[in-house]
Each structure stands twice: as structure tokens, then as C-alpha cells.
Amino acid sequence: MVPTEAYVILSMVLFAMGTLGVLLRRNAIIVFMSVELMLNASNLALVAFSRQWQGVDGQLFTFFVMTVAAAEVAVGLALIVAIFRTKQSINIDELHLMEG
Amino acid sequence: MTLEILLFMAVGAVTIATAAMMLLSNNAVHSALFLIVNFIGVAFLYLMLEAPFLALVQIAVYAGAIMVLFLFVIMLLGAEKTGAGAHLRRFRWMAPVAMVLALTFIITVGWALTQGDIDSVEPPAGAAQVRFVHAAPLPAQVAAPSDMMTPATEADTAAEGEEAATDEVATDEAATDEVVEEAPAEEVVEEVVPVIPAQNLPADRVFVLLVNGEVVDDSFVYGEETDFLPVEPGLAVISLRGTADGEDVVTTTLELTADTVQTAILAGDEAVSFYAVPQGETPGLTVFNAYAPLPALALGDLKGELFNDVRRILTVGADEVPFGTYTAPLSYPADFPNWVAYEPGRIDNLELIPDEASLRAVVLRVSEFLPEMRFGEDALIVLGAERRPDNELRPLAVRLDPRPVDQFGTAEAVGERLFTDYLLPFQLVAMLLLASMVGVIVITYRGDHTPKPSRSTRRKVARPLTSVITSQTGADLADHDAPQLPERAEQPSGD
Numbered sequence: 001m002v003p004t005e006a007y008v009i010l011s012m013v014l015f016a017m018g019t020l021g022v023l024l025r026r027n028a029i030i031v032f033m034s035v036e037l038m039l040n041a042s043n044l045a046l047v048a049f050s051r052q053w054q055g056v057d058g059q060l061f062t063f064f065v066m067t068v069a070a071a072e073v074a075v076g077l078a079l080i081v082a083i084f085r086t087k088q089s090i091n092i093d094e095l096h097l098m099e100g
Numbered sequence: 101m102t103l104e105i106l107l108f109m110a111v112g113a114v115t116i117a118t119a120a121m122m123l124l125s126n127n128a129v130h131s132a133l134f135l136i137v138n139f140i141g142v143a144f145l146y147l148m149l150e151a152p153f154l155a156l157v158q159i160a161v162y163a164g165a166i167m168v169l170f171l172f173v174i175m176l177l178g179a180e181k182t183g184a185g186a187h188l189r190r191f192r193w194m195a196p197v198a199m200v201l202a203l204t205f206i207i208t209v210g211w212a213l214t215q216g217d218i219d220s221v222e223p224p225a226g227a228a229q230v231r232f233v234h235a236a237p238l239p240a241q242v243a244a245p246s247d248m249m250t251p252a253t254e255a256d257t258a259a260e261g262e263e264a265a266t267d268e269v270a271t272d273e274a275a276t277d278e279v280v281e282e283a284p285a286e287e288v289v290e291e292v293v294p295v296i297p298a299q300n301l302p303a304d305r306v307f308v309l310l311v312n313g314e315v316v317d318d319s320f321v322y323g324e325e326t327d328f329l330p331v332e333p334g335l336a337v338i339s340l341r342g343t344a345d346g347e348d349v350v351t352t353t354l355e356l357t358a359d360t361v362q363t364a365i366l367a368g369d370e371a372v373s374f375y376a377v378p379q380g381e382t383p384g385l386t387v388f389n390a391y392a393p394l395p396a397l398a399l400g401d402l403k404g405e406l407f408n409d410v411r412r413i414l415t416v417g418a419d420e421v422p423f424g425t426y427t428a429p430l431s432y433p434a435d436f437p438n439w440v441a442y443e444p445g446r447i448d449n450l451e452l453i454p455d456e457a458s459l460r461a462v463v464l465r466v467s468e469f470l471p472e473m474r475f476g477e478d479a480l481i482v483l484g485a486e487r488r489p490d491n492e493l494r495p496l497a498v499r500l501d502p503r504p505v506d507q508f509g510t511a512e513a514v515g516e517r518l519f520t521d522y523l524l525p526f527q528l529v530a531m532l533l534l535a536s537m538v539g540v541i542v543i544t545y546r547g548d549h550t551p552k553p554s555r556s557t558r559r560k561v562a563r564p565l566t567s568v569i570t571s572q573t574g575a576d577l578a579d580h581d582a583p584q585l586p587e588r589a590e591q592p593s594g595d
Contacts, residue, residue: 002108002148003219010112010145012209014119016202021123023198029128029174033135036166037119040142043158051149051509052218054226056517059151059509063518066161067529071536073166077173078540084177 007048014041028083028090032076039069108148115141127181128174132167139163151509227330228356232309232338233365234322235390235484236372238301295371296350301340310339310349319343325363333358338374365482367424368392377426377480384429387441389421390484396422397441397483399430426480441483 014037021034043062050058084090115138122134139162146155174180301307309317309326317326320340339351354364354374361379366372369392377388389397398420421427518526570576 002105005213005218006108006112007145007149008213008218009210010115012206012213013116016206017116017119017123019205020198020202023201024195025123027128027179029170029179030122030131033122033131033170036135036162037122037138040139040162043154044142044145047146047149047151047154050151052221054508056509056513059154059514060517060522062151062154063157063514064522064525064529066157067533070161070166071533073169074540075536075543077169078543081173081177082543084179090177090179 004048004052008045011041011045011048014038014044026091026093028080028092028095029077031092032073032080035076036069036073039065104148108145111141111144111148114138115145129171129180132170132174135170136163136167139167149509153509153511153514226333226359228333228358229328229361230311230331230336230354230356230376231326231328231363232311232317232320232374233325233363233482234307234320235365235367235482237322237369237392237485238372295368295373296340296352297371301350301372306343308341308343310341312337313339328361331356338364363388363480365390367482367484369485373424375424375426379480386426386429386480387421388426388480388482389423389441390482391441392423392485394423396420399427399441 018034018036018038018041021037022031025031025034043065046058046062046065050056050062080090083095087094118134118138118141122131122138125131125134139158143155143158143163146152146158307320308315309320311329311331316329320326333356336354336356337351338354339349341349352374354376356362356376363377363379364374365377365388366374367388367390375388375390377386387399391397
């Protein structure tokens with residue numbers, strides 16, 4: 001059996017990569033994808049601990065995280081579409097002026 | 101290095117590589133496609149982590165729905181290449197800060213992981229799943245129970261009804277001896293069973309069953325079983341309380357091991373106690389002897405010789421089952437099982453119809469309960485006795501279905517918890533999804549478009565054809581004296 005530690009380390013690496021994507025990429029859609037990557041990394045850790053403790057609760061939390069992520073993606077992409085209509089760009093460096 | 105570790109390393113490498121490609125790719129469509137591969141890899145890891153349901157949800161929701169939404173938005177906006185140029189970046193100090201942040205995160209969590217030694221932690225012992233079965237044919241509550249049951253009043257009983265009562269007392273004593281003497285010697289019984297003398301039981305014979313001080317069944321009557329209940333492993337304190345008042349409580353104990361599925365059977369006549377029967381690993385038919393009048397029972401198969409005079413019984417592997425014990429899981433034939441339980445060594449007297457005369461020889465036809473069972477199914481049959489209104493005992497069997505084993509991480513196990521313990525969060529998440537859907541519509545709704553000029557068009561069409569010709573040619577074709585439809589009629593009848 002693969003040790004839980006290996007899964008958690010993999011999850012940690014994926015989470016760090018997601019963080020880098022959020023901080024370094026300028027494309028708002030890529031930033032959103034990086035957020036999804038971070039959520040997935042945390043899900044992986046939850047499922048790994050769920051197996052370690054032989055309890056379904058971790059998997060249920062993963063289920064809820066997935067649901068919330070779906071809602072977040074829908075709203076976030078709608079925001080991106082709305083912003084793109086007004087500014088003709090989704091580069092987040094150009095969105096700091098808070099002007100409509 | 102096992103195959104599983106190799107697989108983990110391969111899939112882990114794929115997930116990390118695709119995550120890096122997603123970050124580095126200049127084309128947003130390529131990034132989305134790499135992320136899909138990453139999600140599928142994570143779904144594979146879920147499968148390895150005993151979470152098949154989540155693996156499917158991951159593929160359906162993440163790799164399917166969410167990523168399609170991403171790709172759709174990218175295509176819709178034509179935003180594949182935006183934000184690629186690094187020279188446009190305003191915050192040049194961001195990159196080193198982000199790297200330091202990520203490195204700090206990895207070092208901190210990695211140090212905590214290596215120090216924490218997660219894998220040496222044992223999961224906590226799960227609760228034992230126990231159901232309680234009432235199989236003790238106590239005297240009816242109306243007919244003065246202390247007369248029949250108390251050994252001190254034996255003389256009274258004998259005076260009242262000689263043959264039946266003495267017979268019963270004798271067998272009762274044999275049964276009690278069996279409990280005390282035979283139980284420790286039998287291998288399948290794990291501990292000496294604490295016994296409750298029947299006269300100590302509450303008088304009204306309908307009990308309130310308490311486990312560790314909590315009421316689990318408020319009407320625990322003969323022949324009924326409770327659902328499977330999680331009980332803390334260890335020495336469980338089981339109490340029987342009368343329904344009338346909460347005063348007379350009889351308490352006994354039952355040793356329960358963790359992570360087991362057990363059936364606790366209340367059996368006995370003169371003295372009752374709970375006997376724990378674990379649900380076996382191997383499938384088959386487990387037969388528990390709760391028939392108090394005889395010290396032991398044997399199980400045999402009559403085959404097709406029910407109607408012949410030949411009283412030959414094929415043994416089915418349970419030659420002698422003492423009272424309070426149970427057989428190992430027996431496999432039974434699919435063709436024509438004709439099992440009976442009988443008193444060992446009394447095959448000659450075997451009769452198939454129970455009546456008063458042959459009460460001691462004949463016990464029960466187990467086969468009556470077999471046709472309902474499918475071949476290979478697991479079941480527990482409790483051979484007990486039923487007390488008729490005249491206080492006679494009559495054989496009776498109760499068939500109990502096993503507890504379905506819920507596999508860890510399956511949709512059934514996840515769904516059961518989701519709709520019991522996590523019902524409120526589930527509803528809240530549903531409301532969140534609804535709110536986000538409304539929010540998306542509000543955000544993307546364009547309020548500035550003009551209303552469609554559909555009403556005027558419709559009116560034009562609705563106008564009679566003659567007036568259209570009049571307006572184009574100038575000649576008035578309409579016969580104004582002819583009767584007209586009312587002007588407000590919206591649908592012209594024939595044009």
C-alpha cells in the first residue's frame with residue numbers, strides 16, 4: 001500500500017504549483033484554473049487522510065469542496081465574461097483601476 | 101517495489117508534469133487540456149485511495165463539466181493568447197516573492213510531514229454493529245409468570261398440572277445446566293455468559309432495551325429484532341426495563357469486540373441471557389440454538405425421504421449444537437433442502453409433525469425458512485420456542501438476514517452518510533448552487549438591449565389584407581358597408 005505520506009507530499013506539491021500559478025500568471029482564466037488545481041490538491045489530501053483513518057467524512061468533505069468549486073467556477077467565469085465585455089481584456093494587471 | 105507504488109509514482113509524475121505544463125503554457129486552451137489530464141490523474145489516485153465514487157464524480161464534474169465550461173469561455177472570449185507577454189507585467193517583484201512563498205510552504209509542510217509520522221497512526225477502533233433479538237419465550241404476562249418460572253414454587257406448579265409442568269421443569273433445569281457447564285467448553289463461545297434469572301425480569305414482559313444507558317428499543321418483545329446499532333466496543337451494559345414504570349431494571353453485560361457485526365440473542369427459559377453471534381466471514385447459514393427445553397439439538401437433512409418410512413438423516417455438519425451456541429456457517433444445497441433440527445441420538449423417534457406426545461423428539465423443520473433464501477445467501481436462523489397460551493412450548497424458528505457489508509468509499513457508503521449525518525450541509529450546498537446560478541444570470545445579463553419590435557409587426561400582419569392593398573395602391577377595395585369584425589379581434593378568422 002502506498003503510504004499516506006506520499007499522497008500528502010504529492011498534494012502539497014500540487015498545491016504549491018497552484019499557488020505559483022495564482023500569483024504569477026496574468027491571464028484571469030489561468031488564475032482560475034490554478035485555483036482549481038489548489039482545490040484538487042486539498043481534496044487529494046482529504047481523501048488520503050480519509051483512507052488513513054478509515055472514515056468516510058474526508059470523502060464527504062471532498063464532495064462538498066467539489067460542489068463549492070463548481071459554483072465558484074460558474075460565478076468566476078461569469079465575472080470574467082462580464083469584465084471582458086467592458087475592458088476587452090482579461091489580463092488581471094489591467095483590472096486594478098476599478099473602473100467600469 | 102510493488103505494482104501499486106509504481107503506479108502511484110507514474111500517475112503522480114503525470115499529475116505534476118501536467119500541472120507544470122498548465123502553468124507554463126502560453127495558450128489558454130492548452131492549459132485547460134493539460135488541466136483535464138491532471139484531473140483524470142487525480143481521479144486515478146482516488147481509485148487507489150479506495151474512493152471509487154469520488155473518482156467518478158471527479159471525472160464527471162471536474163474533468164467534464166467544469167473544464168468544458170472553461171474551454172467554452174476561452175473560446176467564447178477568444179482569449180487564448182492574452183496576458184502572455186511578460187513585458188507588460190506591472191508587479192515585477194511578484195515572481196521572487198511567490199517563489200519564496202511556495203518554497204516556504206513546501207518546506208514547512210514537508211517538515212511537519214516528516215516529523216509527524218502520519219503512517220504510524222492506527223485508525224481508531226470502529227464501533228461494533230449489534231442487533232438485539234428477543235428469543236426467550238417468557239410466560240405470558242397475564243398468566244401469573246412467577247408460578248411457572250420460579251424454582252421455589254415447584255411444588256405449586258406440580259400440584260396444578262402434573263405432567264406438563266414437571267416435564268418442563270426438568271427440561272428447564274437441563275437447559276440451565278447446559279448454559280453453565282457447556283458454554284465454556286464449546287470453542288465458539290468466547291466468554292461465560294452472564295445469566296439473568298427469569299424471575300428477576302420486569303413483570304410486564306414487554307421490555308425497554310437500554311444499551312449503555314441509552315434506550316435503543318422501547319418495545320422489545322418476543323420474536324422481534326432491532327436494527328443494527330453501532331455500540332462502543334468493550335463491555336456493553338445491556339438493561340431490560342419494564343414499560344410500565346422505570347423502576348425494575350435488570351442489567352447484564354455483553355463483551356463486544358471492535359469492528360465486528362454481531363447479533364445479540366436474548367435466549368433462555370428459566371434464566372435468560374444475551375448470546376453474541378458474530379456475522380461470519382464465510383458465507384453460509386448459521387444456526388443458533390435458542391431452544392431451551394432440550395440441552396442440545398442436531399441438524400440433519402432428510403433429503404427426499406420425507407414421505408417414506410425410512411427415517412434416515414444425513415448429517416449436515418452439526419451433530420450437536422448445545423443450547424446457547426451456534427454452528428459454523430453451513431452451506432446448504434440448492435436443489436431440495438429438507439433440513440430438520442432434532443434431539444441428538446433420538447432419530448428413531450423422529451416425527452415430523454410436532455405434537456405434545458413427541459415434543460422432545462421433534463423440534464423443527466428448518467427447511468421452511470430455506471426456500472426464501474437464494475443459494476449462497478448469508479443468513480442466521482434462530483431455533484427457538486414459542487409459548488402458547490397454555491404455557492406449552494412449541495418450536496419456532498426466526499430467520500434473520502445478515503447485515504449488508506457497506507464497502508468503504510462506495511456510493512452507498514458515501515450516500516448513506518450524506519443523507520443522514522450531513523443532510524444539512526448537503527441542503528446548504530444545494531442552496532449555494534442555486535444562489536450561484538442566479539448570480540451568474542444577474543452578472544451576465546445585458547440590460548441595455550432594446551425590446552424587440554415584435555408587437556407592431558404582429559399588428560401589421562393582423563390588419564386585413566384589403567387595407568394593405570389600399571395603402572399600397574391607393575384604391576379603396578374595402579366595402580365599408582359590409583359588416584366588419586370588431587377591431588379589437590386579435591386573430592383574423594381566415595387569411
